[in-house]
Amino acid sequence: MNETRTDPESLALMDTGNLMASNFIVDFIKDDLGSGRYTYVHTRFPPEPNGWLHIGHCKALMVDFSMAQQFEGKCNLRFDDTNPEKEDISYVEAIKRDVLWLGFDWEGREYYASDYYEYLYELAVKIIKKGKAYVDDLSEEAISEYRGTAVEDKTHITNTPPGRNSPYRDRPVEENLDLFARMRQGEFPDGGKTLRAKIDMASPNLLLRDPVMYRIRRDTHYRTGNAWCIYPMYDFQHPLSDAKEGITHSLCSLEYEIHRPLYEWFIREAEVFPSRQIEFARLNLSYTVLSKRYLLKLVQEKYVSGWDDPRMPTIAGLRRRGYTPEALRNFISQIGIAKNDSMVDIAFLEYCLREDLNKRSPRVMAVLRPLKLIIENWEPGREEELEAVNNPEDPTAGNRQIRFSRELWIEREDFAEVPPPKYYRLYPGNQVRLRYAYVVTCTGFDKDPGTGEITAVRCTYHPETRGGNAPNNRKVKSTIHWVSCAHAVALEVRLYDYLFGVERPMEVPVGASFIDMLNPQSLDVIPAAYGEPCLGKAAPGDRYQFERLGYFVRDTDTLEDQDQEGGKKPVFNRTVGLRDTWNKIKEKTRI
Ligand code: ATP
Numbered sequence: 309m310n311e312t313r314t315d316p317e318s319l320a321l322m323d324t325g326n327l328m329a330s331n332f333i334v335d336f337i338k339d340d341l342g343s344g345r346y347t348y349v350h351t352r353f354p355p356e357p358n359g360w361l362h363i364g365h366c367k368a369l370m371v372d373f374s375m376a377q378q379f380e381g382k383c384n385l386r387f388d389d390t391n392p393e394k395e396d397i398s399y400v401e402a403i404k405r406d407v408l409w410l411g412f413d414w415e416g417r418e419y420y421a422s423d424y425y426e427y428l429y430e431l432a433v434k435i436i437k438k439g440k441a442y443v444d445d446l447s448e449e450a451i452s453e454y455r456g457t458a459v460e461d462k463t464h465i466t467n468t469p470p471g472r473n474s475p476y477r478d479r480p481v482e483e484n485l486d487l488f489a490r491m492r493q494g495e496f497p498d499g500g501k502t503l504r505a506k507i508d509m510a511s512p513n514l515l516l517r518d519p520v521m522y523r524i525r526r527d528t529h530y531r532t533g534n535a536w537c538i539y540p541m542y543d544f545q546h547p548l549s550d551a552k553e554g555i556t557h558s559l560c561s562l563e564y565e566i567h568r569p570l571y572e573w574f575i576r577e578a579e580v581f582p583s584r585q586i587e588f589a590r591l592n593l594s595y596t597v598l599s600k601r602y603l604l605k606l607v608q609e610k611y612v613s614g615w616d617d618p619r620m621p622t623i624a625g626l627r628r629r630g631y632t633p634e635a636l637r638n639f640i641s642q643i644g645i646a647k648n649d650s651m652v653d654i655a656f657l658e659y660c661l662r663e664d665l666n667k668r669s670p671r672v673m674a675v676l677r678p679l680k681l682i683i684e685n686w687e688p689g690r691e692e693e694l695e696a697v698n699n700p701e702d703p704t705a706g707n708r709q710i711r712f713s714r715e716l717w718i719e720r721e722d723f724a725e726v727p728p729p730k731y732y733r734l735y736p737g738n739q740v741r742l743r744y745a746y747v748v749t750c751t752g753f754d755k756d757p758g759t760g761e762i763t764a765v766r767c768t769y770h771p772e773t774r775g776g777n778a779p780n781n782r783k784v785k786s787t788i789h790w791v792s793c794a795h796a797v798a799l800e801v802r803l804y805d806y807l808f809g810v811e812r813p814m815e816v817p818v819g820a821s822f823i824d825m826l827n828p829q830s831l832d833v834i835p836a837a838y839g840e841p842c843l844g845k846a847a848p849g850d851r852y853q854f855e856r857l858g859y860f861v862r863d864t865d866t867l868e869d870q871d872q873e874g875g876k877k878p879v880f881n882r883t884v885g886l887r888d889t890w891n892k893i894k895e896k897t898r899i
């Protein structure tokens with residue numbers, strides 16, 4: 309895969325912000341350097357290539373890379389690829405692309421746990437020789453039955469009755485070595501035998517009840533092919549892969565906390581470099597799910613158009629939706645790193661996004677639900693150029709010329725035949741300003757006698773009000789946006805709502821699935837919108853603010869349209885609306 313960074317945004321230097329500078333992990337690392345436990349800092353980001361990265365991984369990446377950066381250390385990218393059934397090279401490629409896009413660079417330190425199979429095998433042999441591992445003939449089901457069932461609450465495993473020893477637990481070392489070698493040779497069927505660590509069948513932590521180290525699986529691995537028919541389990545593989553790379557601080561999410569004694573056991577028994585595992589809280593976000601297993605189901609069962617569907621919390625989905633790497637990194641910096649799991653309000657993510665887009669997005673006008681406005685005192689064929697500000701937040705962005713003519717598209721909802729109370733936009737007799745152009749007075753409208761639908765609105769313009777000049781006798785209470793019918797380009801616009809209809813889609817009632825929590829209205833396609841001509845030349849990924857409507861990004865999709873230049877109709881995604889709900893939440897809860 310070509311690893312050059314083609315997206316200019318990824319060239320931005322990783323700026324993890326000062327908020328990452330102090331947290332409990334920093335304190336641990338300082339202690340370790342102070343006590344001489346380590347003389348350097350080396351971290352790793354270890355995705356399993358069984359899905360695309362999501363925003364939770366952005367947090368993990370930021371923790372791994374920023375801790376290394378802060379202590380002038382290094383951070384590896386390691387693919388934890390020891391489960392052949394679910395892994396694929398396409399995932400490796402997608403992960404690398406997303407990591408780079410987010411602005412993180414592993415500087416050539418790209419590793420694969422599958423490259424360590426021989427090393428891991430030798431360490432397993434070493435542990436067998438010490439009498440600390442044995443080959444078991446029990447089936448995987450029998451193993452879990454012998455292990456027993458945990459009686460647990462969320463944090464502590466308590467009152468769990470002891471498990472039962474396997475009848476094969478006390479096999480002599482020689483026999484174990486012979487059987488393990490024959491497992492590798494392919495003498496036994498899939499699932500016929502396992503290699504287990506001999507730890508403690510009475511431990512209150514079930515993970516320590518003789519965990520499986522190797523299982524037999526005749527699956528083709530995307531990198532090692534059929535070279536192996538035994539595959540190492542995560543808990544055995546991960547600490548020893550860390551050790552092989554000289555990783556000092558193995559930073560991972562909180563669900564691995566109960567795995568830590570096992571992590572330490574394997575390091576100790578294999579007598580390898582003593583990497584240290586430190587856990588931090590996972591990122592949980594409202595109205596979405598952050599688990600690859602669940603995201604995979606949405607993709608496979610076609611509830612979304614793919615891993616990069618703009619409604620997905622994946623990095624690729626967020627990118628296609630119009631998120632910037634800066635907004636994502638800033639969001640992670642702001643929420644910080646803590647030890648306790650919590651749920652972050654998605655409105656806060658959107659707030660961070662708007663902060664960034666407001667600064668960088670050129671403003672343009674587009675009309676989503678068009679209604680024709682006819683200026684009766686403007687001669688047919690006459691055109692004028694008006695000046696519009698590109699970005700009031702950025703004086704360097706300059707101005708542009710926009711075309712004005714007799715027939716314009718305005719939003720259908722900016723006209724009312726009978727105005728409701730406090731309606732200040734167009735209705736017969738009322739006047740409004742057309743943004744950057746003139747004040748117009750509504751003189752009437754056309755109605756289809758059959759359907760009752762308004763087909764056009766009529767008005768007259770006031771020449772002396774050109775641009776910003778509104779004399780006192782023309783005070784208007786509202787300004788509406790428009791595009792010139794003769795010049796506008798047709799667009800398809802896609803509006804999005806949250807993918808799930810409930811805040812916590814994982815907490816479903818008994819008998820229901822998280823699928824039942826999907827929001828049926830999460831996608832609204834507007835097939836016939838119009839925008840300023842420059843939108844016809846936008847490249848995928850170009851971002852704009854459509855005045856009064858929100859932030860939009862040019863999608864990767866282009867549709868056929870014979871009426872349009874080049875026969876193409878661009879698609880735009882709404883990234884986020886203009887209205888900020890976060891400040892309201894902040895006020896309410898005094899955050
Ligand atoms: P999933 O449960 O979504 O499959 P995972 O943890 O199995 O996620 P990995 O590819 O194994 O996915 O994760 C790579 C790294 O990212 C791990 O160190 C993991 O702890 C971290 N990580 C995964 N999800 C989150 C999250 N929501 N918040 C923070 N870190 C996460």
Ligand code: MG
Binds near residue numbers: 356
């Ligand atoms: Mg995992």
